Amino acid sequence: MKNNGNKICALVLAGVLVFGGVCSIKAAVVASEEQVEGANVLLEQYCSNVANGSVQQQTSEVLASVEVTPAPSATPQAEQKEEAQEQHVELNLNYSRLGVANKVDTYLNVRKKPSEKGKIVGKMTKNAGCHIYSIKKGWAKIVSGKVKGYVKASYLTTDEEAEALAKKVGRECVEIQTDSLRVRALPSTTAPIYSVVSEGEEFTIKEGELSLDYVKKIVKKQKISKKAIKRAGGYEGMAESLKDFICIYVDDDYAFVAKEFVKEQYTLKRATKVSTVKASGGVSSSQASIVEYAKQFLGNRYVWGGASLTNGTDCSGFTMSLYAKYGHSLPHSAAAQAGCTRKVSSPKPGDLFFYSNGSRINHVAMYIGGGMVIHASNPRDGIKISNAYYRHPVKIGRVMN
Secondary structure, X not given: OOOXXXXXXXXXXXXXXXXXXXXXXXXXXXXXXXXXXXXXOOOOOOOOOOOOOEEEEEOOEEEEEEEEOOOOOOOOHHHHHHHHHHHHHHHHHHHOOEEEOOOOOOEEEEEOOOOOOOOEEEEEEOOEEEEEEEEEOOEEEEEEOOXXXXXXXXXXXXXXXXXXXXXXXXXXXXXEOOOOEEEEOOOOOOOOEEEEEOOOOEEEEEEOOOOHHHHHHHHHHHOOOHHHHHHOOHHHHHHOOHHHEEEEEEOOEEEEEEHHHEEEEEEOEOOEEOOOOOOOOOOOHHHHHHHHHHHOOOOOOEOXXXXXXXXXXXXXXXXXXXXXXXXXXXXXXXXXXXXXXXEOOOOOOOOEEEEEOOOOEEEEEEEEEOOEEEEEEEOOOEEEEEEOOOEOOOEEEEOOO
């Protein structure tokens, strides 16, 4: 996605509610820990367009309101820079303290208590962001997404260094603003449906300013049929709607979403909740064991065609290799794995979720309980944990009982 001088990047952390515009942004930070969880924090790309902030009281909650508008043209550049630095310090030190988990190889455990023996309640993959409440005796009390707990502070980059790092390791994303949004194979409301995605999910932007030449490259790369192009109105028809669509990554593939149903933002990855799966309540020891084994490889590399849990694997290579350790032989293909698993309606840990690109099954993930799956998603995220319904599955298959 191309940048411009007025572009505003919103970093998703707990602490600030973002209401967006290019020239005016209101960022609210709730002073209560309970209300910080799951909110967003604004990280302005400090150029020359920063003005003063203000604080306002609203009912029983204390909110910090920061108004960002273009600086007057008469203000000297040096003075504008100084104002930006002062605003930066106030926003960072008083209202939100950023931490980035970049001093890890794959992931950082979030624990319920500040101890190595504390229960693991979540995991932050490399370069995920968090809000730091405090640091004491080597442990940072943090919140990241919907996960609150403690992490070893030595694995975090913090404060101003973290904000500078965030501009390098963050990503331009869209957040889905409506439930069951149809993602299209081409930039047209009449194009074939690629997938259906859920409200609140984030997808990395591949290209935000589309051209016909770009669409033609996608057509060639994805081997999209002439029938699908015709259904989308042909290139002439698509040319009229290019400004209304964004190209996004969907796992290791590409698709298009309508701008009116998404919010563009600049974000850091966030922690995901995890819990230990035990053999109880209809979950067998083998089902519990394979899930705990799978989580060991969180954050490892994605490699198309690969099947190494440590050196790189794709989605079906991941599930194939996991099940191979437990004596089950699966083919190295998401569609083929769907064909040799028993369909179930209520998932259990260890079951496989299959997703389609509209014409065939092209992705597979393993259910780990709690409404979550683990999967080898793409080269940017590697092996990650996601909401099981981030895309609507076309089948849930069971290998073992």
